[in-house]
Amino acid sequence: MMVSEGEYLKKILLSHVYDVAVKSDLVKLDKLSAALDNDIWLKREDQQPVKSFKLRGAYNRISQLTEAQRQAGVIAASAGNHAQGVAYSARIKQIKAVIVMPQTTPDIKVDAVRTFGGDYVQVVLHGTSFDAASSEARRLSDEHGYTFIPPFDDADVIAGQGTIGRELLEQNPDLDTLFIAVGGGGLAAGIAVYLKQLKPDLKIIAVESEESACLKAALEAGKPVELPSVGIFADGVAVKLIGTETFRLCQQYVDEVITVSSDEICAGIKDIFDDTRVIAEPAGALSVAGMRKYVQQHGLKGRKLGGILCGANINFHTLRYVSERCELGEQKEAVFAVKIPEQSGAFRNFCRLLGGRAITEFNYRFASDKEAHIFVGLKLREGRAEFAHISQTLNQAGYQLFDLSDNEMAKLHVRYMVGGRPPALLNEHIFSFEFPEHPGALMKFLDTLGERWNITLFHYRNHGAAEGLVLAGFDIPEGSRSEFDRHVAQLGYSFEEQTDNPAYRFFLSDLNGVFTD
The missing domain is CATH 3.40.1020.10 (Biosynthetic Threonine Deaminase; Domain 3)
Structure with a gap:
């Protein structure tokens, strides 16, 4: 059953995310504002307990479970921020959670999931790709009766991410353009469906990595289409197929899509660091990378632009690559x-x-x-x-x-x-x-x-x-x-x-x- 725009508004306003999530700061990036001759604002989702926005959607979905579903437990497939969000939420709710991750997942990510979940989380390593891990999670869900917690294509997950839009409107109602990273589309869909109902003149621009532009491909085809492959640098948005519901909402409420290269993402990481001393993960810097590129392409001046630092779970050794490439991106x-x-x-x-x-x-x-x-x-x-x-x-x-x-x-x-x-x-x-x-x-x-x-x-x-x-x-x-x-x-x-x-x-x-x- 399709969820109406009004129902999304209600879901977002009544969301339970603040049991665990913080109202993250919206900070002005003074150096970048001066460099681009626009007022640049950044929503700091790295301030969440799991260092990414994914906690909002995961917790909101788990909060909607029936008592029988709570007793049976939940399952998710992820090698990144969604896994940590589900693990943290399961521990808070004292619900058993199984997280299926590819065998190739770095130990640092596996250990983070176990740390956030504690005794309530079991990590299963299966296969060498996300697709293999996801298939195993679906199989285990059917076998044991676990409730599957999707990373993005779910109304309650979308609504949880949409609470960011609610905060943005309260923190700075004068923003005229907002840049949002897109992987599976849950973040953009949730924020857009909320903001466009209350401030329809706000321009929303989706930002994708050139190596995983599944929304752009879907818009061109008129429906979700699977990419033959995706790049792994911005692994937080390395999604081959955008969700059905997230695509419906993005198609209706997102005004434009812009893609950025890995070098431009590195430049975005540096821009964020220069102003905040925070090191964003590649996917977390997408909105700033897209903002810089869009301003240069369209010659924008004197505008109030917003972006979202949607994650800061970066592998330390990635910094060497970022340092090498950021000035090429700039x-x-x-x-x-x-x-x-x-x-x-x-x-x-x-x-x-x-x-x-x-x-x-x-x-x-x-x-x-x-x-x-x-x-x-x-x-x-x-x-x-x-x-x-x-x-x-x-x-x-x-x-x-x-x-x-x-x-x-x-x-x-x-x-x-x-x-x-x-x-x-x-x-x-x-x-x-x-x-x-x-x-x-x-x-x-x-x-x-x-x-x-x-x-x-x-x-x-x-x-x-x-x-x-x-x-x-x-x-x-x-x-x-x-x-x-x-x-x-x-x-x-x-x-x-x-x-x-x-x-x-x-x-x-x-x-x-x-x-x-």
Whole structure:
């Protein structure tokens, strides 16, 4: 039976979520507001006991159970925030809960579910995918009479998430545009069905990851359609098929859909951190990523825009990836490959053409007697327009350039694999340096060493610390080592020779893996 809009309004207003949920803060993001020239507000659902909004829907659904259903227990399939919401709710309600998770689920998530549920929760690890875990949960539900708690496609779950809309309207009734992340659609459906009945002129924009845009696909097809695959970076919204009821509500009440890349999501995580010092999970930063992109696409100014930090259960090791990619998402960095002639001074001439711009990464390896291939990261002050100008300058100077800023394989893998063994025997010596992070440090290095001795290997990455770490190789002919040492001393940079380092000898030297004691 279809639930009417009026019934949803009643369900939301009478929801039991505040037995466990907090009325999360709506905070202004001052730095982002200034950067985008709009008033930006963020709903802090990371403040919930399970660090995500999912607690609202799970608890509201469990609160509607009959006494017989309570006695039989509940079951859910999830590897993320929904599992934690169900586990927490079951413990509060003192109801047995079975949570089915894929066998590939990281231990940190399994342990979190057990911690939140305590003695009331049993975790079952089954299969290697969410689909397999969900099928097993359905089977166990039929076998034991458990009530299945869906992650999004359920009226009571939708109403629980809709309580966020109620709070938003109370906290800032002047918002004119709201951005909401979409995975299965429960969050967007619940908020939209509430807000559009009370403030129909409020614009609601759904934000999806480019790698799991199931709402966009459904709107184009006029019905829910299953995606062939989904990306796993924003795992909180990695849903192949939007719910039937959530799609009905989103189709009726959501005004637009925008998709964002993984790099843009990383930029959103950084935007949130800069203003709040909170680290959002990728799905939790979708609304801010979409907001930034939408403002730039449509030239919005002076508007009151809202977003929802819908989760902060991030794997700590994901931060390394986020740090690498956020400035690409903000269009504050470009990465590209260039062919340069293999001759004395070519490296220095190339750097001079960059006009003093900050180099964030430089991978170089001697390739042949005629040319070298380099992988470059460059900090941009004026976005992609500035990079277009740089490209033109380099092309006019005779350099062949390949933009890799949108090449996922290059950014994820190749940037760390530039190198290999030289095709000819060299008198190569390898050194690690600590560069002071200030303009001119690289040019000082090249002016001191790069003209007299051929550079055969170079890797540098700026991570914003006081000093950058550099690995460099030089072809030092026999009899000139003492002269080289004098020039290195003139630099004043800390350094250490690494020629005998086994990692270098095994992977990069011309000794074909020979080790020395």
